[in-house]
Amino acid sequence: MAVATLLSPDILEKYQPVIGLEVHVQLLTRTKAFCGCINQYGGDPNTHCCPVCLGLPGALPVLNRQAVEFAVLASSALHCTVNEDSVFARKNYFYPDSPKGYQISQFDKPLAENGYIDVPADGGGIRRIGITRLHMEEDAGKSIHDGFADSATRTYIDLNRCGTPLVEIVSEPDLRSADEAYEYLTRLKEILLYTGVSDCNMEEGSLRCDANVSVMLKGAKEYGTKAEVKNVNSFRFIRDAIKYEIERQVEVVESGQRVKQESRLYNSGEGRTYSMRSKEEAHDYRYFPEPDLPALHVDAAWKAEILKALPELPEPRRKRLQEEYGISEQDAATFASERSFADTFEAAAKQAKSPKRVANVLLGELMGRLNAAKLTLAESPVSMAGAVQAADLLEEGKLSSKQLKGLFDIAFEKSEDFAAVYEREKPQQISDTGAIETMIDEVIAANPKQVEQFKGGKTTVSAFFVGQVMRLSKGQANPGLLNELVVKKLNAA
Known part of the structure; x- marks a missing residue:
């Protein structure tokens, strides 16, 4: 088949x-979903597991209360509706990393x-992407493939991950481009990190994504056949994979063939x-209610208690930061x-004379x-107190932006806080009107040609005089006052 990008x-x-998108998120609980084994990434293979993880005869699961609260x-x-009653089920399949x-x-x-x-x-504005469901489940183990010099491949099984609590978040098929999928995942990760339910570390498998992709002719009433792209390990690669898959499917349809599910x-x-393989349907898994677990009941009182831990979320916080600061x-x-x-910005902004200055410094x-x-x-070598001090000095006109940059350069070069660097270097900004006017007069007298250009209507030449006075003052002249006085002096001249 031709390369799709053609x-x-x-x-x-x-x-x-x-x-x-189907996103699997490992929950940051202390123990696993149905047993007391530690829920921790890594460790020697097959050391964080027990009879419950391994599905040994007679072992019975007990649901982790913290996992429910995080879910x-x-x-x-x-913005999901939490059902008061939900039911666990057995999803039957036979892989080496699923011992049960x-x-x-x-x-x-x-x-x-x-x-x-x-x-x-994509075209501007906001699109609302529906979430069909969020359900709880346990993770499987991990297959490790090892190639050898004779080209043979061996597979090892590490069951440490078995039983790790997950939530699976299934979106509606509402996304219309790879870029929208990227934005959805970015916002989803932000929200989950704000709640503290997961570290969303893709490198460690805490967040994994499957993308269901199909194409249809614009204006058609039915979706095309979907293919599922599984277990991509970064948002950038998910975006790239979706872009490739869209083009591959278009090429298949254009050639008169059918996309395979x-x-x-x-x-x-x-x-x-x-x-990889043909896509399973729900009936292939032969779901039936888990006989060893009762129905999960989350009543209004328990839910209200859980939601006391819900923080202000990213989107409302964005709006409030704009309005408040x-x-x-x-x-x-x-x-x-x-x-x-x-949190860091807000703490600094509340101490500073100007929140906008703090934002600019940070x-x-x-x-x-x-x-x-x-x-x-x-x-950071520069503390938040140092950043606030820097912002206040700018706001008070005691430092210029150029001087501030120089002080920050020294702070990072010598790994010192801003306060110590400022105290030692103590650059002074000249804000005395008489002193600045004396320097302007000297520069005007030395540059009659540029004065004539200004008189002739080339007002932008005032920047030349500002630069010359800055050089004369060794960068210490107050920029705002200097610009004002330069224009005043030139007009008088």
């Missing part, structure tokens, strides 16, 4: 992609249904998907993208240097 935009424009928190944060021969999950009576996430639409794997090195929409979105970062001076040095906010 398709022309005109051909692709004829088709409407239809995308739904209810996540459901409410995603089934997975305890939920099927026809899930914990929560009918939620949504709002995402930026199957599961596919994405090879990020090659940038393409490969057929007068910062831009973009800055508010940057701060609100991470709960701890938003985003314009501090974070850029931290990112370049690959440091976290907690590892």
